[in-house]
Amino acid sequence: xxxKYDINSLVIMKKPHACKTNLWRITRCGVxxxxxxxxxxxxxxxxxxxxxxxxxxxxx
Numbered sequence: 001x002x003x004k005y006d007i008n009s010l011v012i013m014k015k016p017h018a019c020k021t022n023l024w025r026i027t028r029c030g031v032x033x034x035x036x037x038x039x040x041x042x043x044x045x046x047x048x049x050x051x052x053x054x055x056x057x058x059x060x
Contacts, residue, residue, distance in 0.1 A: 004058060005026055005029070005055075005058050006026065006029060007026055007027065007028065007029055008025060008026065008027075009025070009026045009058055009059070010023060010024070010025055010038070010058075010059035011023075011024050011025075011026060011035075011055055011056075011057070011058050011059065012024075012055075012056045012057040012058075012059065013054050013055060013056055014054050014055075014056045015054070017037050017039070017040070017042070019037060019039045019040040019042075020039075021037065021038060021039040021040075022056070023037075023038045023039070023059075024036065024037055024038060025038055027043065028045075030048075031047070031048060032045050032046065032047055032048065033045065033046055033047075033048055033051040035051075
């Protein structure tokens with residue numbers, strides 16, 4: 001499955017964040033992906049391989 005995403009793309013992850021939402025905004029793309037929670041504005045970084053495993057859907 002080919003998933004296209006870029007900076008400012010909204011993505012839905014498989015597991016929800018502690019604030020009960022699974023909607024994230026991508027703020028950095030590279031070897032590492034930086035995500036910001038849309039609900040509580042917390043940010044996390046993860047490796048691209050880990051991100052692609054945990055990614056459920058890319059919002060349009």
